Amino acid sequence: MSVPDDSLQLTATDLRMATFRLARRLRCVRAVDAMSDAQLAVLATLRMHGRRTITALAERERVTAPSMTNMVNGLEEQGLVVRTPDAEDRRRVQVDITDAGIAIVAQTIQRRDEALAEMLGELDFTETELATLREASALMRKVVDR
Amino acid sequence: MSVPDDSLQLTATDLRMATFRLARRLRCVRAVDAMSDAQLAVLATLRMHGRRTITALAERERVTAPSMTNMVNGLEEQGLVVRTPDAEDRRRVQVDITDAGIAIVAQTIQRRDEALAEMLGELDFTETELATLREASALMRKVVDR
DNA sequence: TATTGTTATACTCTATAACTATA
DNA sequence: TATAGTTATAGAGTATAACAATA
Numbered sequence A, B: 001m002s003v004p005d006d007s008l009q010l011t012a013t014d015l016r017m018a019t020f021r022l023a024r025r026l027r028c029v030r031a032v033d034a035m036s037d038a039q040l041a042v043l044a045t046l047r048m049h050g051r052r053t054i055t056a057l058a059e060r061e062r063v064t065a066p067s068m069t070n071m072v073n074g075l076e077e078q079g080l081v082v083r084t085p086d087a088e089d090r091r092r093v094q095v096d097i098t099d100a101g102i103a104i105v106a107q108t109i110q111r112r113d114e115a116l117a118e119m120l121g122e123l124d125f126t127e128t129e130l131a132t133l134r135e136a137s138a139l140m141r142k143v144v145d146r
Numbered sequence C: 001t002a003t004t005g006t007t008a009t010a011c012t013c014t015a016t017a018a019c020t021a022t023a
Numbered sequence D: 001t002a003t004a005g006t007t008a009t010a011g012a013g014t015a016t017a018a019c020a021a022t023a
Helices: A004-027 A035-047 A055-060 A065-077 A098-123 A127-145 B005-027 B037-048 B054-061 B064-079 B099-122 B125-143
Strands: A082-085 A093-097 B081-085 B093-097
Touching: A004 B005, A004 B081, A004 B099, A004 B125, A035 A093, A035 A098, A055 A065, A055 A093, A055 A098, A055 B093, A055 B125, A065 A082, A082 B037, A082 B064, A082 B093, A093 B054, A098 B005, A098 B037, A127 B005, A127 B099, A127 B125, B005 B099, B037 B054, B037 B081, B037 B093, B037 B099, B064 B081, B064 B099
Parallel strands: none
Antiparallel strands: A082 A093, B081 B093
């Protein structure tokens, strides 16, 4: 190994604390107050990866199929997704995000980014500090995607 | 202002995405699988800041007083917190974390840090990259605490 | 009167078990 | 038989409204 375990542990502790606190702070910024994190996560998945079956969505969100059925019911009632029967395998149901659903995800992301950008701006960070945050972001995504 | 809006917005978007993904990944690591995020957050607050009234806990966790009453009931049934009537103001109830509650918070934090340290180790990050993550963590905490 | 906490009630998200329809 | 999805039912966490006890 190239670095001592101490460096890894210290870095992990710092990063864990900072990540949870910032996520918690940003999570409460939404396009629609009534929208739950669970619903928003389903919409974000559909927006990024396109139509998915109930089972595929349940696996991705790590919930059971009945839970996903329930959640898709709620989203469909709000007009944010639509169910389409699968032509090839008639047991399956494809779930698509609607334009209204896309708009809510886009607006939530925009609000969070604006809120965070404003926080960064208020602290008068230097270009060097902002660059550090961007480099760290790239490293964090490597950790998640590894 | 010292830096262009573009830098702020780009940094905010990178950091928002990385933060949410890493938090989501680490959130599923717990000492006890049956423990919810909400319960864990209450325990962590009590461990860090000491005894608190129901109202103070509700404000800190941004939930209503009835919700906090409900959650404290659940934690008390599990022996993780205890209610103590306030001697000075008998309307109040002080909530204290027990040794069992402290142990669960400590174990969860340790598991998450170990999981993250292992992820960092597997990617063979350099000392420079680890330092970038620690610097970014400090900046993120400044954002949250500002 | 105002504040602190609880109870009553309801809605959402979660689960497991049992069911239907299809492969 | 196995798979995809739904329904039935239950528990946890959330809310608002109404209440009791205390300040």
